Amino acid sequence: MGDLRELPELSEDKTEPFSQTEIQARLERSRREELPTTASAIPLDSFVVPPDEHIRILLRPLAPGRALREHPSVRQIDLLAADGTDGEDAAPHKVLAVRQTAQDVNFPVQISKVRCHLYYDPARDHIVLSNSCDIPFLLSRVSQDPDANTGASLPIQIDPRARKVLAPGTWRITLGDTDLLDFRPLERPSVLLRRRSPSASSSEASEISELVKSTGKRSFVAGDDDYASPEKRRRPSGPAPDRDEDQVVFFMPSKAADEGKQVAAFTGHPLLDLKPDETLEVPPGQAIVGYTITKKKPIASTSSASVFMAEYSGSPGTYIVAKVLNTTLSSKTESSEAMIAKRVIQQAETWLSELRNHAKLKHDNIVQLHGGDARFLSIYMESIDGRDLSTEHIWRAVRTDLFMGNRSDAIRILKDLSRALKHLHGLALQHNDIKPGNVLYSRERGAVLCDLGLSTMQGARVGGGTPWYVGPELIRGLGSSKDETGRGPPSDIWALGVLMLYILGKISWPDIRGHRNHPRYLFWMIAEANDWSKPAPMRMQTWLTEVRNVRAGLDVHDQLERLVHGMLTPHPKERPTAAEILRELEGEEGGR
Structure with a gap:
């Protein structure tokens, strides 16, 4: 649980016949190397990503013969470009995509001599790049949106062990004079909030009305570098009307709403924002198990984590304790980009270590582990009386x-x-x-x-x-x-x-x-x-x-x-x- 899995490298020195598994792996690698890698290829920004695919990053290797190291969370998918990009050609394009599962706190990139990790932040759409190799490389923003082509597009040198917070959009890794990789971080996938609450107020309805005016395309907000506490831009709020009813709210990135749906934009952390008797529903997807969690009552809260009692569909018929790590800094703290990056990585590694170690322990005198989710840095445990x-x-x-x-x-x-x-x-x-x-x-x-x-x-x-x-x-x-x-x-x-x-x-x-x-x-x-x-x-x-x-x-x-x-x-x-x-x-x- 929580392992960062990598496939073993295939040996090039074998003289015996290849196994069927190795033949399939080589065919898959060959297909990936046939993907468009030239400047004439469709920009990654143009692709429309289905919201139920749980895709967090699109990838495009640029240098012939410099393949991206394979990883279980990477797969090739067919995507359509946005209207007008292809002209009359509406055929889908093959794109490498990274799906974030409940075990993945980051995605490891290895191409040529470059090794880095892209850490997901459950409280923001941004990701954090960390240089894991002993050589520097260049990073530049290459998004096609004209508003994004400001100083952010200038190459930045990423030194060994350096970190950089990246907004959604397309970025390029360059080593020397060779462009190696384009990658596009995407907004977090949608989750659903079910709550027993009064009907929406008029001001709330007005805000929702604005949010649903979207193309449905998951895209970046040009120049969005607001790293401040998400408390500034959380769920809509309004005065309480006088009748109760069941309500379903889709928590989605503000540009990823469907026409006619009731929507609340989130830039905060869905689990940390959850109120008593509200239910968070994580939808299933390909190779993704969906589940629900209902907050019952808070137990403890610090600047680094929140603990509360909950009902969890993975352990029906009993209460569990949910521990959720917080990647945001206190509003009283002057937060620099370096501090935010450090915090995200530190909390991600803490979650991974705790889950890995806890999963090994099964004893009456140690609290039992029920599960966890890297997408929220959450851990679900036995509730002790x-x-x-x-x-x-x-x-x-x-x-x-x-x-x-x-x-x-x-x-x-x-x-x-x-x-x-x-x-x-x-x-x-x-x-x-x-x-x-x-x-x-x-x-x-x-x-x-x-x-x-x-x-x-x-x-x-x-x-x-x-x-x-x-x-x-x-x-x-x-x-x-x-x-x-x-x-x-x-x-x-x-x-x-x-x-x-x-x-x-x-x-x-x-x-x-x-x-x-x-x-x-x-x-x-x-x-x-x-x-x-x-x-x-x-x-x-x-x-x-x-x-x-x-x-x-x-x-x-x-x-x-x-x-x-x-x-x-x-x-x-x-x-x-x-x-x-x-x-x-x-x-x-x-x-x-």
């Missing part, structure tokens, strides 16, 4: 910020989380963000670990997390030898140890120290933990000293406190594993 361990009034006292459970809760929580980590670590994964807020708990279900957003394969570089739960191994030379630097499974054990100090009532909820009005405010940036010109190293050491002092006061004759004492050992290799903790708690048979 429990609240997280930092929830006020339920598990955390308001005045003291101490845990409100008892010793039986503590034992159950440690057992369940050790089971979860044993399973996770056994698959060569690490969570990297163990904390009370990421543990859902009820006495009936037990503890369930959630939020795999920062999870990584073991050995991968880890940059995120929550400061108070990061072990001393993060600071070079502190609590680790030279061969023990970095974070791994023992770091999850340390974080579990800090969580258990809170569960045992030895410390208040650590996260409260990050509130600026707290009398003992203590916060630092994890990324700056080794930068001694910043306050982060000293603040982290202050916190680690507090943890060390609390650890020293634990009763090592008590089984539970002895285990926590071991989990907070400064040296990572001396900490118990999750399996060892289970053996201690449950006997030699270990955990599930």
Whole structure:
């Protein structure tokens, strides 16, 4: 799920007879190379793309003998040009098209020596180009619309690792004196919104009336480089009339409406804009599975993601939890093109990593994955009948910020989380963000670990997390030898140890120290933990000293406190594993 798939390259060195599969592949490649590549070819801007094809990019290789590397999401389709382009010739033209599926956060381009990725943004029609190779190339806008032929058409050098936000329209990649590829990003496909709401107001109807005056052609808005927050141009709104009725609204790019349909233009994120009891319907297409999702009630919302309870047609008869990543920057943030590009890529890669890792995990003490959709950067998970361990009034006292459970809760929580980590670590994964807020708990279900957003394969570089739960191994030379630097499974054990100090009532909820009005405010940036010109190293050491002092006061004759004492050992290799903790708690048979 979420894999970026590439076909293996066919060998040119074989002397044995070709297999039927290879013959078909070569024939397909030959057909693709026969596509028009000259300046006389129909401009990509002229083609009318059916809205139900889920096509996001049109492609045209330009240099003879420089074929585009094959990819499963690319196929050859027949398209008609807009009226007047072909004259009397109305025959369809063969065009390479990229379909975005529920697994694709980007499309990898490889032609000649150029390698780059085109990232889709679920909140905008723009895409983000990222140069993935070690050589620069030129990028220019070649759209035929006269209004678009401004300074944007001048070639721009895209250096290695550089990024560029691209509006819909045709763009060209050039290497040296050779034009390699034309590609045309398209507006996002339409989705349908079903809502139980009052009938449209007159002002709403007026706006809808303007939107439906469209040719039905999916095309670009010339010079549209508005990267601002989509809150400025979201769904129509109006006063509430006095009767309820079922209403269907087509959320489509503003130029892609059909005459006579009720339409609402969107430039924002359809899932993030969804209101309670509204249903988003994602239509099916070729190789695309359609589904519906109905928002029930919000759970949490931050600048980076929104979480809400929903009904999902992929898991009928039960509620699920939807997590939707946000690629837009806060309206308070001064957003440059570079910041927007970084945000889109970062959120896309976070979604992909979380979905890939989560799909490997199937355990009672880890929230179950139901699905996800790259087109919205959404993840659909099991709904747990429990609240997280930092929830006020339920598990955390308001005045003291101490845990409100008892010793039986503590034992159950440690057992369940050790089971979860044993399973996770056994698959060569690490969570990297163990904390009370990421543990859902009820006495009936037990503890369930959630939020795999920062999870990584073991050995991968880890940059995120929550400061108070990061072990001393993060600071070079502190609590680790030279061969023990970095974070791994023992770091999850340390974080579990800090969580258990809170569960045992030895410390208040650590996260409260990050509130600026707290009398003992203590916060630092994890990324700056080794930068001694910043306050982060000293603040982290202050916190680690507090943890060390609390650890020293634990009763090592008590089984539970002895285990926590071991989990907070400064040296990572001396900490118990999750399996060892289970053996201690449950006997030699270990955990599930």
